[in-house]
Amino acid sequence: MAATVLVADDDPDIRDLLEFKLTHCGYKVFVAADGPSALAAALEHKPDLAVLDIMMPVMSGLDVARALRENVETSAMSILMLTARAQENDVARGFGAGADDYVLKPFSPRELISRIEAILTRVAR
Amino acid sequence: MSFVVPAFVVLYVVASVVLALVMFVAVARWVRLARRRRTERVVAPLRPLLIRLAAADEVDQEAFGALASLPEKQWRVIEPRVFRLLDKVRGLAATAIEGLLVSRGAVTTSVIGARSPSPVKRANAIVRLAALRQREQAGLIEQMLRDADEDVRRAAAIALGKIGRAESVRPLLESVPARRSVSPLVVGDALVRIGHPAVADLIAALSWGCPWQRQLAAEALGRIGTTVAEEALAAAAAGDESENVRAAAARALRKAGTWYAAGPLLDIAKSDPCIRVRCEAILALSEHSGAPVVEPLEIMLGDLEYDIASVAALALTRMGLPGREVLERAAAGNDHWAASHAMEALMAADLDEQLGRRALRRAPA
Numbered sequence: 001m002a003a004t005v006l007v008a009d010d011d012p013d014i015r016d017l018l019e020f021k022l023t024h025c026g027y028k029v030f031v032a033a034d035g036p037s038a039l040a041a042a043l044e045h046k047p048d049l050a051v052l053d054i055m056m057p058v059m060s061g062l063d064v065a066r067a068l069r070e071n072v073e074t075s076a077m078s079i080l081m082l083t084a085r086a087q088e089n090d091v092a093r094g095f096g097a098g099a100d101d102y103v104l105k106p107f108s109p110r111e112l113i114s115r116i117e118a119i120l121t122r123v124a125r
Numbered sequence: 126m127s128f129v130v131p132a133f134v135v136l137y138v139v140a141s142v143v144l145a146l147v148m149f150v151a152v153a154r155w156v157r158l159a160r161r162r163r164t165e166r167v168v169a170p171l172r173p174l175l176i177r178l179a180a181a182d183e184v185d186q187e188a189f190g191a192l193a194s195l196p197e198k199q200w201r202v203i204e205p206r207v208f209r210l211l212d213k214v215r216g217l218a219a220t221a222i223e224g225l226l227v228s229r230g231a232v233t234t235s236v237i238g239a240r241s242p243s244p245v246k247r248a249n250a251i252v253r254l255a256a257l258r259q260r261e262q263a264g265l266i267e268q269m270l271r272d273a274d275e276d277v278r279r280a281a282a283i284a285l286g287k288i289g290r291a292e293s294v295r296p297l298l299e300s301v302p303a304r305r306s307v308s309p310l311v312v313g314d315a316l317v318r319i320g321h322p323a324v325a326d327l328i329a330a331l332s333w334g335c336p337w338q339r340q341l342a343a344e345a346l347g348r349i350g351t352t353v354a355e356e357a358l359a360a361a362a363a364g365d366e367s368e369n370v371r372a373a374a375a376r377a378l379r380k381a382g383t384w385y386a387a388g389p390l391l392d393i394a395k396s397d398p399c400i401r402v403r404c405e406a407i408l409a410l411s412e413h414s415g416a417p418v419v420e421p422l423e424i425m426l427g428d429l430e431y432d433i434a435s436v437a438a439l440a441l442t443r444m445g446l447p448g449r450e451v452l453e454r455a456a457a458g459n460d461h462w463a464a465s466h467a468m469e470a471l472m473a474a475d476l477d478e479q480l481g482r483r484a485l486r487r488a489p490a
Contacts, residue, residue: 011213013176013206013209013210013213014213016172016176017176017179017180017210017213017214017218020173020176020177020180021180024180105213106212106213106214106215106219107213107214107215108214108215108216108217108218108219109179109180109214109216109217109218110182110216110217110218111216
């Protein structure tokens, strides 16, 4: 069965790009445009991995990550942060909120897929 | 003879003006909405092609061909979206999008735009040339550092950082004290963005005549964090005539120094005539030198200059266990001056640790 990935980003270009790329690579993809919809989608579909933008309207990616970690049903979900925030503190906060990996924008779609594959392989072991 | 305007005429005029304004706003909104809808109508069927082009591991010839052969009118509508997408990706995706833009003549139009009388068009043209990483056009952008418009000069500095040529270091530094100057913060960021290719020229700039340029060069070397510049920075920290440059060089050694810099930094920490420079040297020592400088820092805890004693205590807290042992010993000692600084530093470190951990857990986005 195909692994499932949730992509949460308020930028439609990035959402569509990742949805296309991940679908093309054989993943089942869910998308969300803001924090609350991302959280709702994660709770409903329980994807294997969530790609979260940090700066999203209403609820940030960090808050979504924390909420996912605190919920028993989603606490084991892999989380990858995709963000333009490159400062050392931002990266530390991302990992502090429970991220498994951190990718900076502008990003290489190919590299992002490799990272997603690596995380999912690690979890499968 | 006085002339009185009847009240109904005044009311009529005011009402007419208000009505005209409301109609103007409504029409402007309608025009903008109609233009946006027209743009979306053109963009919607082309967007999937653009996404395909950016997502492909090799250039998607079908998508590339379709976009490259669009009629000029359609291309003009979608071109800003293509640039926007280029800003969000790198690697193969960026290469494919750059190739598309170049094939549609974006470089030529940007070069023409850079000579436009409108500063907005000039700045946009520079931003586009930088997005396309046009190293061949770096000379043109360097000339724009002396543009009459401040925003154009700023855009040029940012663009040169993005393009990343070592040859841009000199014009960037020269733009700081010029009559038509660029903000040192913007130039500093651009130099750091050029990164390692800029290091040799930045080291050379440490001996230029202008203290602002020397200071900026020292700060950039520190932010780049290359140990190649260690010797030059240590020399600048010890011997530059400007205290701002000495302080910047000592600060830079925090990131760009190794234990080789400990000797010069220790001399500066003990004997520089400027307190600020001594403080920077002490903090730099704490980053790289480990146990050999614990003893001199312990002596500095008793320095009657408040800032020196306080920074020495702070430096010791950053040195891990050996530093903490010294502080605890000093806190229990008979020298009340040193003891008070040691106790303050220990308490601040403990508080920082507690608050830092909590902040990391609860930090807002």
